[in-house]
Amino acid sequence: YKKYQQSLMTYGRLPAVTRDGSRSVRISANIELVDEIDIAYSHGAEGIGLFRTEYLFLGRPDLPSEEEQFQAYRHVLEHHAPKPVTIRTLDIGGDKIAVSLDTPHETNPALGFRAIRLCLSRTDLFKTQLRAIYRAAVYGNCKLLIPMISCLPELFATKKLLETVKEELRSEGLSYGNDVKLGILVEVPSAVAIADLLAKEVDFFSIGTNDLIQYALAIDRVNEHVNYLYDTLHPAILRLIRQIVSAGQAGGIHVAMCGEMAGDPVNTPILLGLGLDELSMNALAIPLVKKLIRSISMDECRELTWQAFQMSDAREIHGFLESWIRKRFPKDYFIDQNQ
Amino acid sequence: YKKYQQSLMTYGRLPAVTRDGSRSVRISANIELVDEIDIAYSHGAEGIGLFRTEYLFLGRPDLPSEEEQFQAYRHVLEHHAPKPVTIRTLDIGGDKIAVSLDTPHETNPALGFRAIRLCLSRTDLFKTQLRAIYRAAVYGNCKLLIPMISCLPELFATKKLLETVKEELRSEGLSYGNDVKLGILVEVPSAVAIADLLAKEVDFFSIGTNDLIQYALAIDRVNEHVNYLYDTLHPAILRLIRQIVSAGQAGGIHVAMCGEMAGDPVNTPILLGLGLDELSMNALAIPLVKKLIRSISMDECRELTWQAFQMSDAREIHGFLESWIRKRFPKDYFIDQNQ
Numbered sequence A, B: 001y002k003k004y005q006q007s008l009m010t011y012g013r014l015p016a017v018t019r020d021g022s023r024s025v026r027i028s029a030n031i032e033l034v035d036e037i038d039i040a041y042s043h044g045a046e047g048i049g050l051f052r053t054e055y056l057f058l059g060r061p062d063l064p065s066e067e068e069q070f071q072a073y074r075h076v077l078e079h080h081a082p083k084p085v086t087i088r089t090l091d092i093g094g095d096k097i098a099v100s101l102d103t104p105h106e107t108n109p110a111l112g113f114r115a116i117r118l119c120l121s122r123t124d125l126f127k128t129q130l131r132a133i134y135r136a137a138v139y140g141n142c143k144l145l146i147p148m149i150s151c152l153p154e155l156f157a158t159k160k161l162l163e164t165v166k167e168e169l170r171s172e173g174l175s176y177g178n179d180v181k182l183g184i185l186v187e188v189p190s191a192v193a194i195a196d197l198l199a200k201e202v203d204f205f206s207i208g209t210n211d212l213i214q215y216a217l218a219i220d221r222v223n224e225h226v227n228y229l230y231d232t233l234h235p236a237i238l239r240l241i242r243q244i245v246s247a248g249q250a251g252g253i254h255v256a257m258c259g260e261m262a263g264d265p266v267n268t269p270i271l272l273g274l275g276l277d278e279l280s281m282n283a284l285a286i287p288l289v290k291k292l293i294r295s296i297s298m299d300e301c302r303e304l305t306w307q308a309f310q311m312s313d314a315r316e317i318h319g320f321l322e323s324w325i326r327k328r329f330p331k332d333y334f335i336d337q338n339q
């Protein structure tokens, strides 16, 4: 088994190009702590597709200073340069509560005061984070990702704040990154419905499947009474992803996916077939996903995707994709399931 | 003012046909209690578009018997016959808790164990309600409406249960309604995404805008910190409604709307323009909505709808529709706002 693991790791170092050479996908890692950058690197991440910044705010009585944040972001950016690091701005609220923030008690926190909603009403702390990110951006290839955008006015308010922050840094004589790409997490269903309008206003999309599925199906996936309905391969979810990718392509922007869905090898062929440009996942999943991509052709992916779109039941789709991969990669898939 | 009110009431008794005679819309009432049927009738409701049955289950220690439910449903059906009465099956859970049901405590009840999810796992009480509805259907024009459908398997499970119930009634020699139309509330975003598939399986759709907006925008509208984002005329919501109506029309089924959005006169022209077949609302809103419909032409509605779809900001759309109606109906709209 060790031997297999080693041979898999060699795939980590190779680019994720389909067998026919027609399509190359960026495979990056999600990280939650600065320490995880080494694992990301050793497993072949071609950048960080999702750097969650909540850890800086949780489990402490005070807020992290601009300097502390600057050092953390700079460290990750430098470590990966010139590979891109996508920093998600604070996604607190919902199930993650920072004691320093004195957030309200809510009946439905998942539908409440969280992420960009909180940041736009607490511009003091949001500006501190944005200043730290822009200053750190000088030291690497930085991309900025805004969570939970549900409408255009929220995005415009955010962009306005970004300009203010840059102006302030300029007037203070501090250097900051000039070419930070701006993206949004597409994870609220309304953002999918207006993805064509949003695509005109940003440099990239990242599909946050965990929340998107939760909201699209109206299912709290940690609720044991209903999580049997939470389904990654629900035909509605596949259609929403297709809609987001189409809007991104029509707008000429990069479309990534950073939810858990992106790291499950069963989904790899259909995600390629759907046209995603980047898959960001738990670093441990990278070698196998790269191996799969290097072993299949885009024709196969498109054919599989077309077939899955003829089905109307999530379990049928899952069974179809799983049996395909089991047949095509009997050894890998078997081993992976028993890790 | 009384005179105006009286003149408005005469509109209640007239059909809701556009001025040009090209389009007729069914205007019906939402009711929550049996007592409300008189108000519905006196205000010109052409049926009950949403009969909420939760009141039979709330505020009491026990469950209502089949007989008690049968009498309640029969009373409403008889009172309105031959006009249709759409009975929504139990939509408990979420913010409505029945002590008799011992429902679990949930972190996000709106994304939890509610409505059809609860009914399909508590088939004892669901079957009791369905038996009562089918038996009562003999006495009027009964339509059956299932809340919170999010996927096809849920709908298939429901249809199977309906067959079982009818078979049981048949074998017991009890008479039941044979031509009860089956519909679903389209209120979960995933149902919108697969509306074309769902339309093949039911006789009608009813758009539940309150929940649909809540889930599509990921906003709990009773949460004071975020309800500023809850927006009926968000371009995403208008697009979702258009998608539902198109799928319904393509499937040849009736499409109603029963959320609060349906009863606001500001929305009347655009809802006609979008092609809805029925608007179900608070009975008090019926006379004015009928008057508006009788005074405008479908060309006007389509033109307004087209213009609204060019806008990307909910506030802009709201301002546009409101100023249109204010200009077109200065007296009515002014009085309505000051009631």
Ligand SMILES: [Mg+2]
Pocket: A147, A185, A187, A208, A210, A211
């Ligand atoms: Mg998220």
Ligand SMILES: [Mg+2]
Pocket: B147, B187, B208, B210, B211
């Ligand atoms: Mg509802």
